[in-house]
Amino acid sequence: MTTNTLRTKRRKSALRTAAFMSPWLIGFAVFFAYPLISTLYFSFTKYDGFGAPVFNGFDNWKYVFENYPNFWPAMRNTLWLVVVMVFCRVVFGLGIGLLITKIKTGTGIFRTLFYLPYLAPPVAATLGFVFLLNPGTGPVNAILGDLGLPTPDWFTDPAFSKPALTILAVWGIGDLMVIFMAALLDVPKEQYEAAELDGASAWQRFRFVTLPNISPIVMFAVVTGVIQAMQYYTQPLVAGKVASGIIGNSGQQVEPGFPDKSTLTLPQLVYNLGFQRFDYGSAAVAALVLFVLAMAFTALLMRRRGGLLQAGD
Amino acid sequence: MSTTTLERPLNTDAPTPAHRTARRKAALHWIGVHSLGIAAALFFLLPFVFLFLTSLMSDAQALTSDLVPRTWEWGNYVKVFETPGFLTWWKNSLLYAGLGTVLTVLSSIPVAYALAKFRFRGRNLSLLLVISMMMLPQQVIIIPMYLFWSKQLDLTGTLWPLIIPLAFGDAFSIFLLRQFLLTIPNEYLDAAKVDGCGEFRTLIRIVLPMAKPGIAAIALFQFFALWNDYFGPQIYASDNPAAWTLSYGLESFKGAHQTNWNLTMAATVLVMAPVILVFFFAQKAFVEGVTLTGVKG
Numbered sequence: 001m002t003t004n005t006l007r008t009k010r011r012k013s014a015l016r017t018a019a020f021m022s023p024w025l026i027g028f029a030v031f032f033a034y035p036l037i038s039t040l041y042f043s044f045t046k047y048d049g050f051g052a053p054v055f056n057g058f059d060n061w062k063y064v065f066e067n068y069p070n071f072w073p074a075m076r077n078t079l080w081l082v083v084v085m086v087f088c089r090v091v092f093g094l095g096i097g098l099l100i101t102k103i104k105t106g107t108g109i110f111r112t113l114f115y116l117p118y119l120a121p122p123v124a125a126t127l128g129f130v131f132l133l134n135p136g137t138g139p140v141n142a143i144l145g146d147l148g149l150p151t152p153d154w155f156t157d158p159a160f161s162k163p164a165l166t167i168l169a170v171w172g173i174g175d176l177m178v179i180f181m182a183a184l185l186d187v188p189k190e191q192y193e194a195a196e197l198d199g200a201s202a203w204q205r206f207r208f209v210t211l212p213n214i215s216p217i218v219m220f221a222v223v224t225g226v227i228q229a230m231q232y233y234t235q236p237l238v239a240g241k242v243a244s245g246i247i248g249n250s251g252q253q254v255e256p257g258f259p260d261k262s263t264l265t266l267p268q269l270v271y272n273l274g275f276q277r278f279d280y281g282s283a284a285v286a287a288l289v290l291f292v293l294a295m296a297f298t299a300l301l302m303r304r305r306g307g308l309l310q311a312g313d
Numbered sequence: 314m315s316t317t318t319l320e321r322p323l324n325t326d327a328p329t330p331a332h333r334t335a336r337r338k339a340a341l342h343w344i345g346v347h348s349l350g351i352a353a354a355l356f357f358l359l360p361f362v363f364l365f366l367t368s369l370m371s372d373a374q375a376l377t378s379d380l381v382p383r384t385w386e387w388g389n390y391v392k393v394f395e396t397p398g399f400l401t402w403w404k405n406s407l408l409y410a411g412l413g414t415v416l417t418v419l420s421s422i423p424v425a426y427a428l429a430k431f432r433f434r435g436r437n438l439s440l441l442l443v444i445s446m447m448m449l450p451q452q453v454i455i456i457p458m459y460l461f462w463s464k465q466l467d468l469t470g471t472l473w474p475l476i477i478p479l480a481f482g483d484a485f486s487i488f489l490l491r492q493f494l495l496t497i498p499n500e501y502l503d504a505a506k507v508d509g510c511g512e513f514r515t516l517i518r519i520v521l522p523m524a525k526p527g528i529a530a531i532a533l534f535q536f537f538a539l540w541n542d543y544f545g546p547q548i549y550a551s552d553n554p555a556a557w558t559l560s561y562g563l564e565s566f567k568g569a570h571q572t573n574w575n576l577t578m579a580a581t582v583l584v585m586a587p588v589i590l591v592f593f594f595a596q597k598a599f600v601e602g603v604t605l606t607g608v609k610g
Binding site: 020 | 350441481560
């Protein structure tokens with residue numbers, strides 16, 4: 001083969017690759033690279049959507065970190081969700097995954113029932129839970145009251161609004177159940193048999209056989225859970241709005257995070273600053289904080305699971 | 314029967330005391346596991362049951378803590394459909410989720426194929442960027458995007474700013490489908506090429522038929538994600554109720570029917586129903602897709 005035909009061939013294959021990749025190449029430039037750079041630029045300007053953006057140095061950054069009253073409450077709430085909600089979801093998801101591998105009768109029905117809430121559209125599920133946990137007449141407090149148990153005010157009490165959201169998140173555990181179920185079924189049977197011969201108790205078998213085998217999946221569940229918790233938007237926003245009784249139509253100023261900023265999360269700050277206060281510069285700062293956190297955990301996830309980048313041929 | 318025992322002295326089915334305890338233990342274990350299973354099933358199922366029962370109560374009863382309707386008001390569902398806007402939102406959701414899914418699948422297939430089966434410089438970098446896009450919270454880039462759609466193209470107040478970008482690939486769908494395509498052995502592709510198929514024909518004739526489960530999974534995931542999307546319609550369509558989707562309109566439904574929990578719950582059931590119906594018809598593809606996202610890395 002002459003160098004000339006080789007060169008033509010190579011050029012042809014480069015063209016072919018570009019053709020197949022072209023939808024994404026355009027998407028990447030227009031819907032990722034450009035807006036990211038633009039957001040960085042806006043974060044150093046004063047801009048309300050009218051006129052032109054005016055450079056103002058680090059003013060927006062200072063404002064968001066030092067004077068914006070919603071920033072630190074949102075950071076604290078996000079941290080709470082990262083610690084408590086992710087922990088509850090992983091432990092409960094693992095428990096349900098274990099349970100489903102032990103169920104021998106009606107497995108299919110149980111699995112479908114356990115999975116179903118994961119599919120409930122978030123707005124509908126949140127609205128449903130605000131009703132179920134409605135302090136006065138909701139069925140949950142009605143039952144708790146009949147049993148003589150305490151009846152918290154759930155979504156209207158700052159101390160219970162995040163636990164109520166956690167119950168909602170734990171209800172939708174189906175994704176984790178499926179992932180854990182697959183991992184648990186992959187644990188080699190011989191290891192359990194060997195452990196049983198050695199007289200290991202059920203707990204010891206779990207601790208020394210199951211856990212070491214599934215620990216990469218647990219890690220995966222934790223890191224993706226953290227990423228999801230940082231993006232947590234629809235449920236806390238809808239819960240806060242519906243529980244407060246103020247459903248803002250367009251343009252109506254609603255203080256976010258009802259009750260008492262307890263359901264305020266990081267992504268809501270971008271909406272609050274940009275689309276309620278029309279301070280695009282400060283909204284860009286909040287967006288970049290979210291970006292840095294999301295990418296840091298994504299990097300952690302990819303370092304842990306190099307498999308995502310395995311060779312493709 | 315004692316003679317049988319003599320003939321077969323090693324009969325392990327004989328109910329020795331040790332066996333009886335083992336069998337009793339197994340039975341107790343079965344009962345324990347399935348009781349826990351039923352308890353968990355109640356936790357997952359009861360919220361749906363309570364929502365559904367409340368949706369059938371009269372206006373007055375829905376304000377009490379009763380659990381079961383005294384009269385079954387099926388007319389509540391008619392009232393929801395008669396609410397101004399509800400049918401429009403339904404139509405908008407179908408358009409957004411339906412057209413959006415078709416565009417996602419069409420634009421993501423060639424990209425996923427290239428990332429899975431072509432060798433080219435920058436492939437790993439591209440994959441890394443796809444994963445970064447997949448993990449990017451929508452809120453991060455929303456300000457320039459909103460300004461782009463409102464100031465340059467004047468398309469706010471419609472769902473097009475949400476639909477058009479899907480014609481340029483969706484990172485999650487690309488990633489998921491690429492993972493699936495990796496499982497197709499290269500021998501099939503090589504054989505097609507020996508037979509004189511170009512890359513495009515190989516993709517259409519050989520790869521797509523084998524990739525049906527993967528394509529079904531990304532289509533389902535995308536349909537559900539778009540059906541459930543709240544943030545997108547909130548940003549681009551909130552000014553124009555005629556462009557609202559069900560997920561976005563549902564919240565305002567509660568606003569308009571402050572005290573009518575029964576009607577709000579009927580609307581909630583109507584938003585959940587299509588998703589759950591689709592799931593029952595496509596359960597296998599769905600569960601397969603969830604497994605693909607994480608375990609098979």
